[in-house]
Amino acid sequence: MIPERSLEVLRAIVNDYIESNEPVGSKSLVERHQFGVSAATIRNDMALLEDEKLIHAPHTSAGRVPTDKGYRLFVDQLQQVKPLSSAEKTVFENFLSDSADLDETLSRAVRSLSQLTNQVAIVQYPSLGKAKVATVELIAVADTRLLLILVTDSARVQQHVIELGQLVDLEFVTELKSRLSAMLVGQPLTSVSDRLSGFIQGFQLDKGVQVQLVVDALLDQVDSSRQEKILLAGTANLARREADFAGSLLPVLEAIDEQVVLLKLLAEMQDDANGVAVRIGTENSVAGLSGATILASGYENQGSEIAKVGLLGPTRMNYSQNISAVRAVARYLTRALSNQ
Amino acid sequence: MIPERSLEVLRAIVNDYIESNEPVGSKSLVERHQFGVSAATIRNDMALLEDEKLIHAPHTSAGRVPTDKGYRLFVDQLQQVKPLSSAEKTVFENFLSDSADLDETLSRAVRSLSQLTNQVAIVQYPSLGKAKVATVELIAVADTRLLLILVTDSARVQQHVIELGQLVDLEFVTELKSRLSAMLVGQPLTSVSDRLSGFIQGFQLDKGVQVQLVVDALLDQVDSSRQEKILLAGTANLARREADFAGSLLPVLEAIDEQVVLLKLLAEMQDDANGVAVRIGTENSVAGLSGATILASGYENQGSEIAKVGLLGPTRMNYSQNISAVRAVARYLTRALSNQ
DNA sequence: ATTGGCACTCAAAGGGCAAGACTGCTAAGT
DNA sequence: ACTTAGCAGTCTTGCCCTTTGAGTGCCAAT
Numbered sequence: 147m148i149p150e151r152s153l154e155v156l157r158a159i160v161n162d163y164i165e166s167n168e169p170v171g172s173k174s175l176v177e178r179h180q181f182g183v184s185a186a187t188i189r190n191d192m193a194l195l196e197d198e199k200l201i202h203a204p205h206t207s208a209g210r211v212p213t214d215k216g217y218r219l220f221v222d223q224l225q226q227v228k229p230l231s232s233a234e235k236t237v238f239e240n241f242l243s244d245s246a247d248l249d250e251t252l253s254r255a256v257r258s259l260s261q262l263t264n265q266v267a268i269v270q271y272p273s274l275g276k277a278k279v280a281t282v283e284l285i286a287v288a289d290t291r292l293l294l295i296l297v298t299d300s301a302r303v304q305q306h307v308i309e310l311g312q313l314v315d316l317e318f319v320t321e322l323k324s325r326l327s328a329m330l331v332g333q334p335l336t337s338v339s340d341r342l343s344g345f346i347q348g349f350q351l352d353k354g355v356q357v358q359l360v361v362d363a364l365l366d367q368v369d370s371s372r373q374e375k376i377l378l379a380g381t382a383n384l385a386r387r388e389a390d391f392a393g394s395l396l397p398v399l400e401a402i403d404e405q406v407v408l409l410k411l412l413a414e415m416q417d418d419a420n421g422v423a424v425r426i427g428t429e430n431s432v433a434g435l436s437g438a439t440i441l442a443s444g445y446e447n448q449g450s451e452i453a454k455v456g457l458l459g460p461t462r463m464n465y466s467q468n469i470s471a472v473r474a475v476a477r478y479l480t481r482a483l484s485n486q
Numbered sequence: 487m488i489p490e491r492s493l494e495v496l497r498a499i500v501n502d503y504i505e506s507n508e509p510v511g512s513k514s515l516v517e518r519h520q521f522g523v524s525a526a527t528i529r530n531d532m533a534l535l536e537d538e539k540l541i542h543a544p545h546t547s548a549g550r551v552p553t554d555k556g557y558r559l560f561v562d563q564l565q566q567v568k569p570l571s572s573a574e575k576t577v578f579e580n581f582l583s584d585s586a587d588l589d590e591t592l593s594r595a596v597r598s599l600s601q602l603t604n605q606v607a608i609v610q611y612p613s614l615g616k617a618k619v620a621t622v623e624l625i626a627v628a629d630t631r632l633l634l635i636l637v638t639d640s641a642r643v644q645q646h647v648i649e650l651g652q653l654v655d656l657e658f659v660t661e662l663k664s665r666l667s668a669m670l671v672g673q674p675l676t677s678v679s680d681r682l683s684g685f686i687q688g689f690q691l692d693k694g695v696q697v698q699l700v701v702d703a704l705l706d707q708v709d710s711s712r713q714e715k716i717l718l719a720g721t722a723n724l725a726r727r728e729a730d731f732a733g734s735l736l737p738v739l740e741a742i743d744e745q746v747v748l749l750k751l752l753a754e755m756q757d758d759a760n761g762v763a764v765r766i767g768t769e770n771s772v773a774g775l776s777g778a779t780i781l782a783s784g785y786e787n788q789g790s791e792i793a794k795v796g797l798l799g800p801t802r803m804n805y806s807q808n809i810s811a812v813r814a815v816a817r818y819l820t821r822a823l824s825n826q
Numbered sequence: 827a828t829t830g831g832c833a834c835t836c837a838a839a840g841g842g843c844a845a846g847a848c849t850g851c852t853a854a855g856t
Numbered sequence: 857a858c859t860t861a862g863c864a865g866t867c868t869t870g871c872c873c874t875t876t877g878a879g880t881g882c883c884a885a886t
Contacts, residue, residue, distance in 0.1 A: 171848055186860050189849065207848045207867045247646050285621050285637065293637060297625065297645075303635060305643040306587050381721060382739035395735065399722035511879050526829055529880070547836045547879045 152191040156200055157224040160212050164464055169209030214427035221424050221465050228466045230474050238478045251482050252377055259475045260380025263468050265459035271375040272452040279330045284323040286314045294363050306363045310356055338368045374409050390460030397434025407432055412454040415442045422469045427461045439463055443476035447483045492531040496540055497564040500552050504804055509549030554767035561764050561805050568806045570814050578818045591822050592717055599815045600720025603808050605799035611715040612792040619670045624663040626654045634703050644707045648699050678708045714749050730800030737774025747772055752794040755782045762809045767801045783816035787823045
């Protein structure tokens with residue numbers, strides 16, 4: 147077991163290091179904090195922390211720097227999440243103030259979060275996992291083309307243009323639409339695929355091709371992988387902290403370019419007691435992100451999580467502030483969506 | 487007037503510098519090219535080019551580097567745009583192969599362009615400037631909420647949820663919808679605002695509030711600023727070329743974060759004889775992009791330009807290849823859209 | 827107009843040196 | 857058993873100096 151004072155020393159090291167970006171030494175620790183013991187004693191504690199791999203010296207005669215493990219302990223036990231300042235709250239009130247559609251809300255959220263934290267903010271579009279079909283529309287938009295519109299009860303709309311390859315039969319389209327509506331409206335998206343199997347058999351053979359085209363388009367829209375989409379903001383903040391990324395932003399930017407990677411990562415993360423999931427440095431499996439920390443928190447609609455909001459920055463980040471910012475944005479998003 | 491051979495020397499300097507990233511000296515020039523004259527003669531030519539501010543020496547005893555003005559002359563007169571290799575062509579054939587909706591097409595285009603050039607690719611969403619209203623739908627999605635759907639003849643769909651604040655009167659909604667349709671379908675988006683002025687007067691007073699809400703939502707959707715949207719890909723390529731950006735990516739990433747800046751920039755650029763617009767270094771007004779070159783080319787639908795596709799990279803880039811890649815993507819996009 | 831030759835300039839790289847920051851250890855004190 | 861002062865030892869950082877080499881600019885000769 148690590149004695150109380152040693153933990154205090156770790157806390158102090160993390161805080162000082164986050165602030166100063168300098169390896170912190172025993173002398174500056176006793177100057178800046180009231181431990182009531184001498185630098186030599188602190189050095190003993192530091193030796194202990196080093197044995198535990200919680201801190202690490204870049205070289206023999208340098209101060210100490212927290213390891214990923216050290217940050218982890220800090221996040222789990224030593225920090226207190228600080229509430230937002232009133233100035234910060236106004237930022238969020240603002241982005242919620244006027245009613246806006248989903249795109250607008252998410253885009254404001256991601257921008258606010260990035261500005262507030264000076265990190266890269268990530269917002270995932272709500273999954274349609276539990277959504278239900280609200281409306282299916284088929285509209286002729288040209289002689290041989292149909293526009294398929296699928297509206298969900300979470301007010302998302304998806305569309306697809308279908309090239310029929312033959313003239314649109316308006317009467318037939320109307321019939322097709324009402325049959326589809328009857329079969330799908332009110333049903334969860336996840337069940338659409340099952341429900342449509344065999345659908346084609348209810349039609350005359352000569353219409354089969356057209357029906358199949360429409361059904362395929364519908365299935366494609368419902369396919370969950372199409373829903374996965376994220377918004378990013380504040381990439382420039384990475385450049386401001388370049389030194390924290392071992393001098394090269396390349397792997398981090400690569401991970402960000404590959405949104406699939408981020409989506410996978412977000413999906414893996416489970417909120418902890420604070421309502422925020424934290425992956426520190428090498429804890430996250432993506433090689434390029436070994437110098438980065440990712441925070442994530444789920445936001446909800448109708449009581450169940452529908453997507454994540456997250457933050458990406460160097461492991462040397464202000465955990466208290468950022469954790470509370472991510473949590474706040476998740477809450478505000480939950481609220482904003484419930485108003486729709 | 488600059489003599490022919492001096493221009494050849496400039497061409498050689500640009501090509502060598504692009505390839506090697508080293509200031510190029512007179513000796514290496516005569517070694518790598520067949521000028522038929524000695525290094526001393528080349529030095530005279532270089533002195534001339536320097537007088538014309540076409541090249542510049544980083545320091546007294548270094549080789550020469552093209553200035554922005556030098557690149558400009560190169561682009562305008564000295565390069566020949568090289569056609570795509572067949573491998574490159576297949577990349578584009580691929581992204582066009584299977585029919586896909588607009589989002590998918592643009593997203594593939596931007597990714598292909600960035601992979602092909604190793605630069606940051608930019609694709610602007612088609613403007614709705616000349617688009618016409620194809621369908622207006624009003625759908626009740628909850629007791630007090632309407633979903634407004636606006637479809638254009640370019641098959642773009644926009645939606646907005648309207649909170650009425652009172653129970654939806656289905657009959658009234660149907661009437662409202664048919665009146666809106668009668669008034670707007672087939673009309674250009676730009677005229678919607680005019681056509682709707684006074685629209686509210688055709689309704690009973692007690693419905694006025696609801697009508698106004700719907701009209702406002704519609705006007706908001708039609709507002710041109712909402713259409714402006716871009717896709718980016720390949721940001722990591724900036725980090726690969728970090729040295730070319732005077733060591734700091736910060737201003738470039740900031741410009742990219744501020745998509746408004748990019749949109750404004752793209753709007754300013756007019757295609758030249760090659761069908762591609764080129765802004766080199768300080769030619770573009772954005773301060774942060776003084777080390778960057780932007781290429782842009784318009785893509786069309788029904789014969790008129792609807793948006794731009796572009797490329798952003800260091801001024802030290804392979805102009806021939808990149809110009810032809812941008813042009814190719816613009817053409818492919820034009821083709822892809824005509825298939826919809 | 828071109829060329830060989832040469833003096834000159836300057837950045838980059840490397841070595842050596844001093845300063846400074848910290849640690850780790852030891853021996854003594856509480 | 858814990859704490860502390862003191863000190864030797866280590867290693868980075870910054871600085872200055874020198875050397876090296878690439879490249880120029882100019883001049884006089886062709």
